[in-house]
Amino acid sequence: MKIAEILDRTSTLFIPNSQLRLATPAGRQNQQADFLIFHQNKLGILKIDSELSHPNTTEDEKCGLLIDAGISLVKHYDATRCSEEADLVVQEFLEILSQA
Secondary structure, eight states: OHHHHHHHHTTOEEEEEEEEEEEETTEEEEEEEEEEEEETTEEEEEEEEOSSOOOOHHHHHHHHHHHHTTOSEEEEEEHHHHHHOHHHHHHHHHHHHHHO
16 A cells, blocks of 8 residues: 555556466466556566565566566565555665666
8 A cells, every 4th residue: 555655646657456468388377466557668567575475486487478578677575665665665666667
């Protein structure tokens, strides 16, 4: 929720809780994006990882497929950091996305 508030405050175009349809070697699959963010003509995905979900090899492969599909950046952030440092998370994400 705090990430959405910060994105609103920065007038950034974003879509929360997006369902994406992705072509994979195994066929078409759905992929969940916590935040699909449009910034400086680039598209990025900000993913929030809870204590129970951490990026793994399968997740890394999905991120690679998203980038191959035209997403400029897929970045994972810890849920605690998103809650405690939402301003810094959004600032960092937008800076990295603008350079991607």
